[in-house]
Amino acid sequence: MNNKxxxxxxxxxxxxxIELLAxxxxxxxxxxxxxxxxxxSQEVNGPSEVFDVLNNSQLMAVVxxxxxxxxxxxxxxxxxxxxxxxxxxxxxxMNSLIQVLDLAKEKHIYKVYWPSSIAVFGPTTPRNQxxxxxITEPTTVYGISKLAxxxxxxxYHAKYGVDVRSLRYPGxxxxxxxxxxxTTDYAVDIFHKALxxxxxxxxxxxxxxxxMMYMPDAIRATIMLMQAPAQNITIHxxxxxxSFSFTxxxxxxxxxxxxxxxxxxxxxxxxxxxxxxxxxDINDEQARADWGWVPEYSLQAMVSDMIKNLKQ
Numbered sequence: 569m570n571n572k573x574x575x576x577x578x579x580x581x582x583x584x585x586i587e588l589l590a591x592x593x594x595x596x597x598x599x600x601x602x603x604x605x606x607x608x609s610q611e612v613n614g615p616s617e618v619f620d621v622l623n624n625s626q627l628m629a630v631v632x633x634x635x636x637x638x639x640x641x642x643x644x645x646x647x648x649x650x651x652x653x654x655x656x657x658x659x660x661x662m663n664s665l666i667q668v669l670d671l672a673k674e675k676h677i678y679k680v681y682w683p684s685s686i687a688v689f690g691p692t693t694p695r696n697q698x699x700x701x702x703i704t705e706p707t708t709v710y711g712i713s714k715l716a717x718x719x720x721x722x723x724y725h726a727k728y729g730v731d732v733r734s735l736r737y738p739g740x741x742x743x744x745x746x747x748x749x750x751t752t753d754y755a756v757d758i759f760h761k762a763l764x765x766x767x768x769x770x771x772x773x774x775x776x777x778x779x780m781m782y783m784p785d786a787i788r789a790t791i792m793l794m795q796a797p798a799q800n801i802t803i804h805x806x807x808x809x810x811s812f813s814f815t816x817x818x819x820x821x822x823x824x825x826x827x828x829x830x831x832x833x834x835x836x837x838x839x840x841x842x843x844x845x846x847x848x849d850i851n852d853e854q855a856r857a858d859w860g861w862v863p864e865y866s867l868q869a870m871v872s873d874m875i876k877n878l879k880q
Contacts, residue, residue, distance in 0.1 A: 574600050574634050578621050578664070579642030581605040583745040583756075584683065584737075584786065588640060591787050602634050606643075621664040631676055638794075640681040641668045647687050648839050649749035650710040661713035665720060672730040680732040681794055684718050684806035686779055687711035687751075688736060691845040698847035700808050700854045707845045718805035725804040733793050734806035738779035738850060740786050741870060743877040751842045755780055755819060759874050762823050767831040771839050774817040774832075777848040781811040782870040785863045789855075796859035803854055810850040811863040812870075822871040 573596055580589045580603035590613075592601045598614035609616045615634070619626040621643045630636070643664050650657030671677050689698060690705035706712050717734075724730040739752025746760075747753035754770050761768040772778075781789075789809050793801075814822075820832040855861040865873070 572596070572600055573638060574602070574636050575638045575640065576602045576604060576630065576634070576636045577640045577642065578604045578668075579644065580616070581607060581609055582642055583740060583742055583748045584783070584790075585642045586744050587742060587783050587787050588642070588790060591791060592640075595791070602630070602636070604630065621667070622660065624667050627667060628671070628676070631671060636677055638679040638681070639668050639671070639677055640790075641665060642683060644683075644713075645710065646748055646750040647685075647708050647710040647842055648751055648753075650713075651708060651838070651842075654709040657709045658713055661710070662716060662720075665717050669720060669724045669730060669732060672732065673724060673728045678731060679794065680721075680730065681790065682717065682721060682732060682734050683790075684714045684734050684736045685711070686736055686738050686846050686850065687842075688715040688718060688806070689845070689847050693847060695846075695848045697849060697851040698808070699851050700803065708842055714806075721806070722804045731798060732804070733801060735786075735789060735793060735809050735855075736806045736850075737786060738781045738810065740781055740783055741874065742783035743874050744783070751839045751846075752778055752780065754816065755814075758816075758819060758823065759878055762827050762830050763875070763878055766827065766829060767833070768820075769833045769835050770816040771835065771837045772816055772843050773836045773840060774834050775815050776840065776843050777813050777815045778843060778846060779810055779813045779848070779850045780867075781809070781863065782865040782873070785811050785865050788864070789861055792859055792861060793855075800858050802858055807855045807858075807861075808850050808852045809855050809861055810852040811865065812867045813849040814867055819867070819871065822867060823875070825868075826872065826875045
């Protein structure tokens with residue numbers, strides 16, 4: 569295995585991890601991509617490890633065991649859950665990143681991927697066509713940790729030459745994993761409830777517009793970024809990326825094109841305040857210019873594909 573890339577995906581059982589692990593194994597071969605999570609995995613298509621990313625000796629042991637060259641660090645506590653457990657969210661989101669960046673600084677690995685989020689933005693950020701460089705004053709523990717993480721990534725790159733790359737994901741929609749505790753997770757849950765109950769009660773108001781992305785586009789963007797030549801990477805905090813934006817009422821309308829008697833109701837909760845602090849749509853010109861990012865899925869194509877796959 570020494571003569572080829574060996575990729576470790578930490579958080580491989582999560583919403584992004586499940587699909588990213590499969591995509592990377594398709595690229596590098598099953599034996600060259602190791603799945604890792606704090607809970608045992610059901611998938612058996614390649615090597616997997618169970619460990620706590622906050623345990624540095626366990627992390628180091630796995631890196632040495634497989635001669636890992638790249639790490640995709642996906643382990644995190646998301647926005648809504650993080651507000652309930654702020655100490656745990658900060659500890660997981662920050663300390664795991666520092667440990668992995670230190671591995672790269674010490675040349676145990678040579679490349680790191682770490683996801684950021686639109687949660688780095690806040691109520692003072694321009695909400696329409698939010699630019700790459702703008703005001704970032706997050707109001708959630710998750711957002712604070714992601715903003716701090718972006719600056720740690722930038723610092724490790726500037727100070728030690730660490731090749732660390734990052735995307736500010738919008739809300740992500742996937743049929744392979746259940747919702748994971750994020751504010752945008754209504755856009756996943758709504759499909760499950762539409763098919764099982766013909767009805768959904770949204771925890772966001774009807775007109776709450778947020779940037780979203782279908783998981784196949786998110787996975788493709790992640791791999792495109794990681795495969796881009798180092799000289800093309802001009803952002804060492806985290807790149808804005810965008811696909812489409814919609815409101816709960818707009819996605820309900822699209823679902824009714826496939827499930828005509830679908831009923832939608834609204835009971836906004838504490839997540840409404842989080843959503844109201846985030847952008848409505850994102851300017852991703854820098855990602856398009858630097859490494860050729862273009863999304864493939866529209867809202868209509870995403871809804872159609874979600875319903876088709878969940879029915880199966």
